[in-house]
Amino acid sequence: MSSAVEQRASQEQVYPEPTVGALIVNPEGKILLAKSHKWFNKYTLPGGHIEVGETMKEAVMREVKEEVGLDVEVVEFLLMQEAVFAEEFWKKKHFIFFDFLCKVGDQEVKLDNDELQDYVWVYPGAAFNRNLDSFTWKTVEKYLQRR
Template identity: 35%
Template sequence: MQRPTVCVGALVWGTDGRVLLVRTTKWRGRWGVPGGKVEWGETLLDAVVREFQEEVGLELHDVLYAQTQEAVLSPEFHTEAHLLLVDFFASTSGHDIVPNEEIEEWAWVHLHGALDYPLNTFTRTLVELALQRENL
């Protein structure tokens, strides 16, 4: 029996106030945020910290839950999948990216400028949430 896969991701601010966007092999050319699958026995927080380190080589701090989304058979994703996406906001003090094999391209951008990128639907929702919180 197939079950949904739990994944984590984070919209992360660098020390200069810009956020990190990445283009990966998994979202059909669309841009998103670093993240991946939660492993058995791993907390969501531990998973997002580990995935960020693995994918871009940076450490996270000030990790804050943002939202949960569901991607059910999304045509944007590279394979047929049912994903439960747990999103976070976080900060990092590093700036130099050490990409793993999944990261094709990356950019540090101002939050408002992130919407100019061809974001996957789920990252667009996360950026819009960040913009709403910024305007509170």
């Protein structure tokens, strides 16, 4: 650890935090990106912590419902990434991200404004024209590689 902040964070956080993320595809083939103040207003994927007693798929469905008001179908696991004190996140945290591909029908997004400030549906290739956090960038890349 190089800084006092990282040392404090590591003392408060005993273990890495496992979290889930959802790359959501609508019937038009567009993906949902959401802007978050926690990522310094970069676009990211809806998601969050896995609660004790729930599976990762259950966590994805719950987090998506809480953050963007959508009922999704979890299709498959896409990618695991590790973020160790990522500077692009507002707190010094150690996360392990488990990102899943999800499908959604024709539903209306209802943002939880405490978590997310804006959203956009874009074709996957056009996502790279947005201000994405680096982890979302890699997840979109992985999605495009598998198509």
